[in-house]
Amino acid sequence: MDAAGGEQLSLAAVRDALVRLEDSVVFALIERARHPRNAPAYAPAAAGGGHSLVEFFAGHYQKPEDVPFFPQDLPLPLFPTKPSPKVLHPFASLVTVNDAIWKMYFDELLPLFTVDGDDGSYAQTVALDFACLQVLSQRIHIGKYVAEVKFKDAPQDYSRLIKAKDSNSLMDLLTFKAVEEKVKKRVEKKARTFGQNITLEDNATAGDSECKVDPKVLSKLYDQWVMPLTKDVEVEYLLRRLD
Amino acid sequence: MAVRAIHTPLLLCTMALLLTGLVSPSTAGLSLDTVREFLTREEDTIVFSLIERAKYPLNRPAYAPLHFGAGAGAEPDRHLNASFAELFIRESEAVQSKAGRYQSLQEIPFFAYRVPFTLAPLYNFTRDLYPAAAFVNVNDAIWSMYFNELLPLLAKNGDDGNYAVTADADLACLQVLSRRINYGRYVAEVKFRGDQQTYTSLIQAKDRDALMKLLTSEAQEDVVKRRVEKKAIVFGQSITLDGPIQTDVNNSSQANFKVDPSVVYKLYDQWVIPLTKQVEVEYLLHRLD
Numbered sequence: 025m026d027a028a029g030g031e032q033l034s035l036a037a038v039r040d041a042l043v044r045l046e047d048s049v050v051f052a053l054i055e056r057a058r059h060p061r062n063a064p065a066y067a068p069a070a071a072g073g074g075h076s077l078v079e080f081f082a083g084h085y086q087k088p089e090d091v092p093f094f095p096q097d098l099p100l101p102l103f104p105t106k107p108s109p110k111v112l113h114p115f116a117s118l119v120t121v122n123d124a125i126w127k128m129y130f131d132e133l134l135p136l137f138t139v140d141g142d143d144g145s146y147a148q149t150v151a152l153d154f155a156c157l158q159v160l161s162q163r164i165h166i167g168k169y170v171a172e173v174k175f176k177d178a179p180q181d182y183s184r185l186i187k188a189k190d191s192n193s194l195m196d197l198l199t200f201k202a203v204e205e206k207v208k209k210r211v212e213k214k215a216r217t218f219g220q221n222i223t224l225e226d227n228a229t230a231g232d233s234e235c236k237v238d239p240k241v242l243s244k245l246y247d248q249w250v251m252p253l254t255k256d257v258e259v260e261y262l263l264r265r266l267d
Numbered sequence: 268m269a270v271r272a273i274h275t276p277l278l279l280c281t282m283a284l285l286l287t288g289l290v291s292p293s294t295a296g297l298s299l300d301t302v303r304e305f306l307t308r309e310e311d312t313i314v315f316s317l318i319e320r321a322k323y324p325l326n327r328p329a330y331a332p333l334h335f336g337a338g339a340g341a342e343p344d345r346h347l348n349a350s351f352a353e354l355f356i357r358e359s360e361a362v363q364s365k366a367g368r369y370q371s372l373q374e375i376p377f378f379a380y381r382v383p384f385t386l387a388p389l390y391n392f393t394r395d396l397y398p399a400a401a402f403v404n405v406n407d408a409i410w411s412m413y414f415n416e417l418l419p420l421l422a423k424n425g426d427d428g429n430y431a432v433t434a435d436a437d438l439a440c441l442q443v444l445s446r447r448i449n450y451g452r453y454v455a456e457v458k459f460r461g462d463q464q465t466y467t468s469l470i471q472a473k474d475r476d477a478l479m480k481l482l483t484s485e486a487q488e489d490v491v492k493r494r495v496e497k498k499a500i501v502f503g504q505s506i507t508l509d510g511p512i513q514t515d516v517n518n519s520s521q522a523n524f525k526v527d528p529s530v531v532y533k534l535y536d537q538w539v540i541p542l543t544k545q546v547e548v549e550y551l552l553h554r555l556d
Contacts, residue, residue, distance in 0.1 A: 044322070047506075047525075051315040058308070064388040077366055080386060144390030147368035155439075210508045217512055222311075222498050224490060226514075236311075 060141030324425030451546030
């Protein structure tokens with residue numbers, strides 16, 4: 025995400041981006057859930073040379089704008105993109121929690137919303153995993169923009185805590201339980217809406233069991249991982265903000 | 268109608284496997300019901316991918332022929348005929364090809380790749396399609412339709428510089444449209460098996476019109492178009508915690524949709540359904556080869 029040419033970064037714009045990304049997260053999970061677990065895609069030797077298919081894909085990552093999963097392997101972009109306005113603090117903007125996202129996705133999340141089984145479509149499956157990883161990474165790293173906006177709003181309050189390296193107080197300052205509850209409920213509602221089976225008849229509310237992805241998984245995803253990791257990014261960003 | 272052959276090694280491999288009897292053409296699993304189920308599920312995927320592409324503006328520079336700037340002494344105005352989007356898509360398909368994406372025949376790449384081996388674990392795919400007809404596809408027409416007709420209807424004017432994610436979103440749309448439309452091969456196979464006598468005589472007479480007529484059910488097509496339009500409404504709305512869930516278009520809600528439901532209707536009406544039937548007819552014309 026970058027701010028449209030020259031505009032000041034605002035909390036409203038950042039919130040809009042976060043809300044829009046909820047839809048993308050739900051879509052990505054629904055699409056991945058179409059396939060079963062397909063464990064062979066993640067087996068270490070699947071791609072030869074001791075790598076899994078997932079790692080093979082990651083080596084060909086080509087998105088300069090998003091935070092890459094394997095920075096050391098990033099190929100040079102084929103085509104220079106438009107320079108985006110520098111709204112983030114250069115050093116602080118290097119913060120990344122991609123390792124945690126990767127681990128969370130494969131170890132915790134995938135078993136929750138995919139059924140056991142193997143349909144052989146390993147390449148497709150991994151491509152869909154990557155779509156999920158990328159959108160989750162995008163959402164979580166928007167924490168940097170959230171932190172920047174909040175810092176600019178109250179630089180003295182934040183500077184004091186940053187200088188004291190007080191992570192806990194920073195975390196408190198960044199946490200709004202009421203907002204988080206709203207986010208969880210809304211993303212659950214989106215999962216229920218986008219994951220339903222649409223027919224031309226008037227849809228009486230179908231049970232969650234007919235939903236393509238369990239709405240409770242979405243609220244758990246946001247509650248246990250997405251929002252906490254986003255705040256980790258915010259805190260880490262702020263701790264470097266005065267460097 | 269131009270058909271693009273998928274790369275020969277894959278086709279030869281399939282035929283070799285069939286001849287050696289290692290993989291038998293399976294009749295299990297393919298039925299009118301499973302075919303309909305598949306096509307219905309694809310509607311959701313298509314709507315999702317259109318919504319995700321519509322997130323970005325048109326970003327025309329991604330589709331312009333690439334120029335390499337002339338430095339001192341370099342040839343002036345050297346350029347490729349390919350755009351950034353095309354190169355991005357070729358690269359992505361090559362990677363996915365190596366990962367085994369096109370093994371199952373359900374998907375056909377837009378570009379041909381010389382892939383000597385796949386890195387994917389082996390999987391015994393059932394071969395439902397008649398081998399001599401399996402190559403039939405309309406990827407050229409889909410490519411042209413997507414960039415020249417659909418994209419201008421889908422994305423707002425503008426340029427945000429995010430060409431890589433834009434091309435990635437284009438690829439997702441192209442892949443699902445290709446898979447859905449070229450699924451006509453499976454539709455045709457099921458229909459052929461359901462009434463071999465009628466189809467055989469029409470195929471032998473090479474009667475395209477009669478075949479097209481036999482494959483067309485306007486009532487069913489109408490249901491499909493209205494359902495996919497409804498999906499565009501439901502999936503494309505802005506969901507708030509307190510707001511109602513919309514299932515149809517009313518005046519006040521028009522502005523809020525991420526993708527215009529009438530564009531999705533038009534997509535199916537003018538392109539997806541007609542192109543799918545073209546695939547069905549061409550597949551059938553090769554069914555007795």
